[in-house]
Amino acid sequence: MIQVMKLASIETKMFFRDRLSVFWTFLFPVAMIWLFGSMFVGNEMNGLSFAQMFVPSWIGVNIVTTSFFTLGTVLAGYRETGVLRRYQSTPLQPWKILAAHTVQGTVIFFISAVLLMVFGMLLYDLTLPAYMGSTIAALLISIAAFFPFALFLTSLAKNTQAAAAISSLFLNLMLFLSGATFPLEFMPTVLQYVAKILPLYYVIIMLRGTWNESPITEYGVEIGILLGIAVISTILASRFFRWSGK
Amino acid sequence: MEHVIDVKGLSKSFGSVQAVKDMSFTVSQGEIFGIIGPNGAGKTTTLEMLEGILKPDNGTIDVLGLDPSRQLRKLNNRIGVQFQATSIQKKMKVKEALDLFSSFYKQATQKEYLIEILGLGDKLNVAFEDLSGGWKQRLTLALATLHKPEILFLDEPSMGLDPHARREMWSMIKLMREQGSTIVITTHYMEEAEKLCDRVAMIYSGHLKALNTPVELLNEMKAHYLAFESDGLEYEYLITVPGVARVEQEGDSFKVFSEDQQMTAYHIFNYCHDKGISLTNFKFEKGSLDDLFVHYLEKGQTG
Numbered sequence: 069m070i071q072v073m074k075l076a077s078i079e080t081k082m083f084f085r086d087r088l089s090v091f092w093t094f095l096f097p098v099a100m101i102w103l104f105g106s107m108f109v110g111n112e113m114n115g116l117s118f119a120q121m122f123v124p125s126w127i128g129v130n131i132v133t134t135s136f137f138t139l140g141t142v143l144a145g146y147r148e149t150g151v152l153r154r155y156q157s158t159p160l161q162p163w164k165i166l167a168a169h170t171v172q173g174t175v176i177f178f179i180s181a182v183l184l185m186v187f188g189m190l191l192y193d194l195t196l197p198a199y200m201g202s203t204i205a206a207l208l209i210s211i212a213a214f215f216p217f218a219l220f221l222t223s224l225a226k227n228t229q230a231a232a233a234i235s236s237l238f239l240n241l242m243l244f245l246s247g248a249t250f251p252l253e254f255m256p257t258v259l260q261y262v263a264k265i266l267p268l269y270y271v272i273i274m275l276r277g278t279w280n281e282s283p284i285t286e287y288g289v290e291i292g293i294l295l296g297i298a299v300i301s302t303i304l305a306s307r308f309f310r311w312s313g314k
Numbered sequence: 315m316e317h318v319i320d321v322k323g324l325s326k327s328f329g330s331v332q333a334v335k336d337m338s339f340t341v342s343q344g345e346i347f348g349i350i351g352p353n354g355a356g357k358t359t360t361l362e363m364l365e366g367i368l369k370p371d372n373g374t375i376d377v378l379g380l381d382p383s384r385q386l387r388k389l390n391n392r393i394g395v396q397f398q399a400t401s402i403q404k405k406m407k408v409k410e411a412l413d414l415f416s417s418f419y420k421q422a423t424q425k426e427y428l429i430e431i432l433g434l435g436d437k438l439n440v441a442f443e444d445l446s447g448g449w450k451q452r453l454t455l456a457l458a459t460l461h462k463p464e465i466l467f468l469d470e471p472s473m474g475l476d477p478h479a480r481r482e483m484w485s486m487i488k489l490m491r492e493q494g495s496t497i498v499i500t501t502h503y504m505e506e507a508e509k510l511c512d513r514v515a516m517i518y519s520g521h522l523k524a525l526n527t528p529v530e531l532l533n534e535m536k537a538h539y540l541a542f543e544s545d546g547l548e549y550e551y552l553i554t555v556p557g558v559a560r561v562e563q564e565g566d567s568f569k570v571f572s573e574d575q576q577m578t579a580y581h582i583f584n585y586c587h588d589k590g591i592s593l594t595n596f597k598f599e600k601g602s603l604d605d606l607f608v609h610y611l612e613k614g615q616t617g
Contacts, residue, residue: 154457159420168445
């Protein structure tokens with residue numbers, strides 16, 4: 069456990085030493101909220117104000133960026149440059165590496181979520197989540213589904229570039245088709261069905277719901293689907309864990 | 315002496331390429347054991363099988379009484395490894411790396427001692443990406459030896475180092491041996507093998523070609539040669555002299571490799587005397603591992 073916490077804390081420090089990742093993780097979503105705000109503020113959608121609708125969505129999107137970029141692509145890079153191989157000749161077990169990166173990702177994600185929420189409250193009169201405990205539970209379930217999902221998919225990549233390409237593909241798909249940024253009601257029926265195969269769709273429903281309307285107990289289907297993804301991808305991620313690209 | 319590594323009939327293929335073929339050798343406790351060979355000879359593959367990272371196709375490996383690929387975690391507590399082409403995280407500081415790797419071992423580590431003898435004290439707050447090649451090697455050597463490993467595996471530790479840094483690396487490796495570690499090192503610098511190793515295994519295209527102390531290897535006649543200068547002698551004649559295996563010519567200076575130096579010298583002197591050809595700077599040379607190596611390479615290509 070000491071090893072996991074030590075590795076997680078060093079990885080977190082190193083994350084903050086990299087200005088680019090700080091920009092994309094913390095400032096980019098805030099900038100997007102501000103941009104969308106300048107277009108949509110004042111319009112009510114489904115009875116929700118702009119901030120009630122979009123801040124929970126972008127928090128959901130940030131789970132995707134954290135899992136694919138802060139975790140997946142970084143680990144693919146470690147695999148390519150031999151960082152993981154260096155661990156292979158120490159007594160450190162692979163699950164501890166994955167656990168440490170999960171802890172690091174969770175910390176970074178929660179910082180970005182708080183940042184987005186405070187920004188929304190200051191500029192767009194966003195209120196705190198109606199069911200705070202439910203929202204936190206929804207976030208944790210989403211993390212449990214997305215982190216191993218992204219770790220598995222990026223571990224299929226041969227190198228960092230390929231991992232980044234996989235990550236960008238999934239991020240863009242989910243960004244536009246899961247209802248996070250563009251309301252699904254405006255889309256053709258086919259795309260509305262496509263949205264339902266994307267895991268982010270269920271995350272967005274849970275986050276918007278618990279933030280504005282009802283406790284997490286109302287979202288049994290979403291919880292079930294996300295936990296299913298969590299179990300399957302955890303098995304796949306640990307089954308296909310590789311120390312090196314060879 | 316007690317054997318800490320015992321390898322019998324080791325083979326490994328990657329697809330249709332046989333990287334290591336039927337290799338057997340032992341390493342005794344406390345020795346510096348060198349594995350030398352050209353790039354692609356199978357050095358790293360051999361080393362990685364000893365470290366338990368690669369599983370051999372055939373043969374048995376015993377390292378400290380353990381089967382490396384099956385008892386990897388147990389083994390990793392007792393061996394230290396410095397890889398050829400690995401790095402740690404670019405933005406990790408020296409201090410953080412030493413802390414982190416110390417936490418991997420249950421036993422107490424010699425972190426403070428290593429910081430002192432490797433002179434890492436001034437670099438503790440420097441990120442890995444900002445270290446020069448020599449300092450990077452020092453740090454990865456420190457990471458490999460934190461837990462006082464019984465066997466230390468070093469894969470091309472002096473690659474890319476300048477001559478000064480390379481000599482420093484050698485003295486550090488000798489220091490590790492004095493502390494009681496057995497050291498297995500791969501290199502393609504023959505000078506390194508000659509100056510550092512107690513015994514040297516020469517491998518070429520996956521085969522173990524020779525295994526002995528550097529001095530004994532050089533005492534084998536194959537590496538010995540006659541060196542002289544002459545403007546009247548020709549390659550075509552010299553290669554036909556009894557005992558001659560190989561001739562190297564550079565302008566007027568010759569290197570004649572012979573299995574029987576005395577006999578070959580006698581024939582050359584006789585010939586020159588009869589023809590009135592002058593010989594200058596005639597020397598019996600012992601040769602270096604480099605020469606021996608070229609000898610094996612050429613034999614491998616023709617045979």
